[in-house]
Amino acid sequence: MIPAGFEYHRPTDMASAIGLLQAHGDEARVVAGGHSLIPMMKLRMASLSHLVDLQGIAELRGIELGADVIRIGAMTTQNELITHEGLAQAVPILREAALQIADPQVRYVGTIGGNVANGDPGNDMPGLMQCLDASYEVVGPDGTRTIAAREFYDSAYFTARSDEEILTRITLPCPAAGTGYAYEKQKRKIGDYATAAAAVLFGPGGASIAMTNLADTPVWSAEAGAALAAGDTEGAVSAALAAIDPQEDMRGPIEFKKHVAGVVLRRAIDRALSRAAG
Amino acid sequence: MSKMHVKLKVNGDEVEGLAEPRTLLIHFLRENLKVTGPHVGCETSHCGACTVDMDGKSVKSCTVFVAQAQGADVTTVEGLVNPDGSLSVLQEMFREHHGLQCGFCTPGMITRAHRLLQENPTPTEEDVRFGMAGNLCRCTGYQNIVKAILAAAEINNAQKEAAE
Ligand SMILES: Cc1cc2nc3c(=O)[nH]c(=O)nc-3n(C[C@H](O)[C@H](O)[C@H](O)COP(=O)(O)OP(=O)(O)OC[C@H]3O[C@@H](n4cnc5c(N)ncnc54)[C@H](O)[C@@H]3O)c2cc1C
Ligand code: FES
Ligand code: FES
Numbered sequence: 001m002i003p004a005g006f007e008y009h010r011p012t013d014m015a016s017a018i019g020l021l022q023a024h025g026d027e028a029r030v031v032a033g034g035h036s037l038i039p040m041m042k043l044r045m046a047s048l049s050h051l052v053d054l055q056g057i058a059e060l061r062g063i064e065l066g067a068d069v070i071r072i073g074a075m076t077t078q079n080e081l082i083t084h085e086g087l088a089q090a091v092p093i094l095r096e097a098a099l100q101i102a103d104p105q106v107r108y109v110g111t112i113g114g115n116v117a118n119g120d121p122g123n124d125m126p127g128l129m130q131c132l133d134a135s136y137e138v139v140g141p142d143g144t145r146t147i148a149a150r151e152f153y154d155s156a157y158f159t160a161r162s163d164e165e166i167l168t169r170i171t172l173p174c175p176a177a178g179t180g181y182a183y184e185k186q187k188r189k190i191g192d193y194a195t196a197a198a199a200v201l202f203g204p205g206g207a208s209i210a211m212t213n214l215a216d217t218p219v220w221s222a223e224a225g226a227a228l229a230a231g232d233t234e235g236a237v238s239a240a241l242a243a244i245d246p247q248e249d250m251r252g253p254i255e256f257k258k259h260v261a262g263v264v265l266r267r268a269i270d271r272a273l274s275r276a277a278g
Numbered sequence: 279m280s281k282m283h284v285k286l287k288v289n290g291d292e293v294e295g296l297a298e299p300r301t302l303l304i305h306f307l308r309e310n311l312k313v314t315g316p317h318v319g320c321e322t323s324h325c326g327a328c329t330v331d332m333d334g335k336s337v338k339s340c341t342v343f344v345a346q347a348q349g350a351d352v353t354t355v356e357g358l359v360n361p362d363g364s365l366s367v368l369q370e371m372f373r374e375h376h377g378l379q380c381g382f383c384t385p386g387m388i389t390r391a392h393r394l395l396q397e398n399p400t401p402t403e404e405d406v407r408f409g410m411a412g413n414l415c416r417c418t419g420y421q422n423i424v425k426a427i428l429a430a431a432e433i434n435n436a437q438k439e440a441a442e
Contacts, residue, residue: 001321001340008282008299008345031346038341039323041300051299053346079335103412105326105390108335109342190411191324 003041006049012056014139014166021164022141024050030166032075032114035106036123060113060168063087072170074113078102081112090174093199097128097183103191116149117167119157122193126153127218128183131199131210134172140165153217179203180276184268185212186260188251195251196261198240198268202228202276209236209269213251214244214261228269237265286350288313289357299345304328306344307354315355315385319414326413329386330354336393336412355385358392367437368392368430377426379417387413391427399438401431 011017021028028050031037040046054060060075065086072081078098081087088095101107101115101124115125116136129136129149136147138161145165152160161167175181185197197212207228210220221243227235246257281296288311295310304321307313307330319327321340328340331353339352358366368391371377378384387410394401394409401409406427407420415423 002302003300005298005300007280008343010345010348034343034346035323035341038343042322051343051345055346103326104394104409105329105336105338105412106323109337 001042003038004044004047006051008051008053010053010056012058014057014059014168017052017054017057017166018139018141018164020050020052021166026163028052030054032111032117033077033109034114035102035110036114036118036120054113054166065090066174068174070172070174072112072172074117074167074169075111076113078107078110078112078115079104082107091132091172093128093132093175093181093183093201096181097124097185097199100124100183100185100187100197106191112170113167116152116170117159117161119153119159121156121216121218122213124183124185124194124197124212127197127210127212127220128199129170129172130218130220131201131208132172132175133208134170136161136167137169137171138165139168144168146171150220156216175201176203176205178277179205180272180274182268182271182275184264184271186264193251196246196257196264198261198265200228200265200268200272202269202272207236207272209240209265211240211244211261211265214246214257216245216247219243233266233269233273236269237262240265282345282348284344284348286347286352288352289354297344299343301344303330303332303339303342303344303347303352306347307339307352313354313356316389317382317385319382319386324414325383325386326390327383327386329389329413331389331393334393334396336390338412353389355388358388366392367433368395368427371426371430371433372423375422375426375429377418377423383413383415383417387415387423391423391430395427395431395434399431399435401428403428 029048030052061073064071081098082095115123134149147160180202183199186195194213199210201208207225209224221240224236224240284297285294316330317327319325323341330339332350406424
């Protein structure tokens with residue numbers, strides 16, 4: 001379990017980091033917490049000759065709570081998301097979901113930026129970010145652009161980010177006061193990726209539903225959200241289930257996954273409705 | 279690939295060495311420094327036997343390159359003993375409550391439990407089970423590990439109260 005050799009870089013500002021990515025092209029990769037990348041490197045499923053560590057870049061850290069939006073630096077760890085009281089007040093679904101990711105050790109180092117940039121359909125944050133209508137700021141040689149989470153994922157491991165761009169920040173609109181929420185995840189054991197997971201928001205601002213690990217990208221369904229907002233729970237469930245496309249793997253055959261998807265989705269909807277004010 | 283000059287702190291001492299950046303922290307600790315407390319159980323980020331404390335976080339040292347640990351402050355089970363070399367309360371409670379059988383998982387368990395108690399000195403049984411979920415044990419069935427940690431919390435808190 002030893003990865004191939006590489007040269008290590010620890011830039012302290014964004015310009016140097018992007019310079020390294022430009023200089024080395026697809027031979028270079030950034031590393032955040034490394035808890036998706038290093039296992040892939042050990043299996044030799046990811047190969048690179050320059051590893052650009054983002055830990056020294058201070059501007060990639062920090063959580064800013066605004067009145068209407070929240071900004072989270074890409075290098076914020078899952079543990080930092082969980083322990084931030086203001087964030088848990090403003091967007092409680094974020095803590096609820098982060099607590100269901102992996103195990104304590106992984107959450108101390110795994111970052112939100114790495115989780116959303118990775119493009120692995122098993123990651124929990126991308127679906128949640130689509131549910132919350134987050135957007136990602138990416139910075140590259142040509143400057144800064146903002147990409148909606150709902151537009152970011154093309155297929156497994158392929159995203160709208162180009163190789164020379166670094167994801168710097170995630171912006172979330174604050175859910176309206178009184179919004180009910182739930183993140184429900186079925187997994188084989190602690191530390192496992194989802195067999196199926198569902199993120200649901202329901203409140204004065206409308207409703208939103210996204211699902212995880214049930215296709216090669218996260219699945220956000222506009223119709224499901226609209227049905228739920230109109231009070232049609234069964235319509236919401238059937239719209240969301242019509243949008244998934246699970247594949248058979250060690251977590252089970254397709255029929256089983258569809259069944260589990262329905263179970264977690266109904267639970268998430270029930271819990272979100274029961275938590276909504278009024 | 280050329281080696282890099284690695285400098286970090288391990289159990290309070292400044293240490294240095296030459297290693298390829300791809301060297302995993304667990305291998306640098308065990309092979310270069312002969313700090314063999316942390317164990318290699320799975321080497322695939324699942325078992326927690328390699329857990330060390332790095333800059334105040336419980337980390338699986340099989341999933342960290344030594345290059346990433348450059349400049350870090352690392353504590354292993356060896357560094358958790360009392361200043362006079364005797365076993366800490368937590369270590370003593372693992373012994374007293376039979377929190378180990380073969381002992382393979384124990385360095386990771388104790389290192390993780392140490393951080394858990396630093397962050398939450400009064401955990402419930404539920405908190406302990408949730409907080410220890412990244413550490414696997416093939417022998418004990420966990421019951422006695424949980425008991426040991428809860429007992430250590432109680433003694434630590436009684437000692438703190440007595441000192442106040
Ligand atoms: C045992 C185990 C269980 C796990 N279980 C779960 C789980 O249940 N749910 C879940 O969601 N995740 C799980 N994970 C993954 C974990 O949450 C990862 O830490 C996370 O997905 C990636 O974050 P990272 O900071 O470690 O990223 P890294 O591994 O450092 O990077 C991942 C990828 O993203 C790229 N990248 C990282 N940061 C940026 C950036 N700022 N800009 C551009 N590209 C970037 C890297 O180049 C790499 O390709 C698990 C991991 C382990 C080891
Ligand atoms: S050896 Fe590191 S988690 Fe098992
Ligand atoms: S005591 Fe044997 S693995 Fe835990």
